[in-house]
Amino acid sequence: MSKPNSSDRLYSKDHEWVQSQADGSAVVGITDYAQEMLTDIVFVELPDVGRVVAKGEAMAVVESVKSVSDVYAPLGGEIIDVNRALEDKPELINSDAFGEGWIAKIQPADPEEMAALLSAVDYDALIQQEKH
């Protein structure tokens, strides 16, 4: 069973989560549902700090033993930090997708883009649809 999708953050249709920080930046990761679909994650390719990504652009890659999946930027902006711990411990995404398994921190170019993301309730509904 996936961990619940908390209302303290927003979600994308591509199964990323976004949590706004007090300083205006946003932390991004993939959801617990996404890690469950991917199963044992063995490699994460992080974006370069300083790279500017557009909303929807592939910004990282998450690999399980069998599969290679892009992680899409749920917001446009500059990558200002990445979770280097994933280089040695990619499995942090499996064990704690919403916490220690975070992927990158983005300085949003256009904070309005947040409005297009899904609430936890809407994201729950999306997952239910995908399961059926």
Add this chain to the structure above:
Amino acid sequence: MKKTPLYEKHVSLGARMIDFGGWLMPVQYTSLMDEHQAARQAAALFDICHMGEIRVTGPGAFDLLQYALTRDLAGQKNGQIKLSALLTDEGGIIDDLTVYKMGDETFLLVTNATTREADLSRVSALRDEKGFDCRIEDASDQTGKLDLQGPAAEAILQTLTDADLHNIRFYHFAETSVAGVPALVSRSGYTGEDGFELYAAADSTGRIWDALMKAGEPRGLKPAGLGARDTLRLEAGMLLNGQDITTSVCPMEVPYAWLVAWEKDFAGRPALDERKRRGIARQLVGFEMVGRGIARHGHPVLNGSREIGVVTSGTFSPTLQKAIGLAFLDSSSAAPATPLAVRIREHEIPAKIVPLPFYKRKK
């Protein structure tokens, strides 16, 4: 899409099902890693009912196979298995298959799932062309196959059969019964571990599966899917038909030169002689990643800025905890010390050639 007799069991176990050559097969049940480790440390059970079984019988059966296959079958004893290659007239590998000698005029060919029809038509055409007096029957639909692999395999299977498994040596088999069902049991497999391949009537495969799971669970047996089967075989340096070998690949380009008996005539031999004369331009080698990244099928291999080959299989090895793979390299670049890089997305990641197999079990 075709289903094996065990399809319902896989679904009820929560397996993820994928299309493998037209068959709906379990790729994993819970975790590929756990299933892989079960095979290395205890035991794993695989539904392999999708593979093909072709019976060749009659006074001309031996002569047909001795001509159709690259291996010399003259010394093969009843109860012995030989791995062999079936070639096109151009010397390309149609299939790497196993030959079970059941009797002087009775043989069972165990084929890959995706090559079953090609094997059948090739062997039949060679029989008709040369006039060998034998019958060729596709028994695949009536035959179920389970692979029980891992260090605990013998102890688990022994509780369900009267055959003395200790006496079945590697690449040998016995016709016996398992869980009260008539079955052929061979000590062989596709994981690099000790283990068995079991053949029985398709409609009794479920009974054997259930009995094995019941007897095996206390010993750590887990059902395992094609995902773990692929990582296990790659660690063991075994080739995957359709991926590492195709009909454009000849045995000398891959670690299958030993399957070719040059002292006999066989179908495809003139083309192989010609290829040998011209020189073998590429070699399949094992490599491991030195830098961070996992090479995958189709990634280019570089020496400096020069493209010298392509990855055929690549994965993260659960046992070795590093990225490994097989690649075709230009023969001039296949020396062990050649510095290599694999282009993964836009990055060039260092790699090095390593001897096969990547993993060898302790005896």
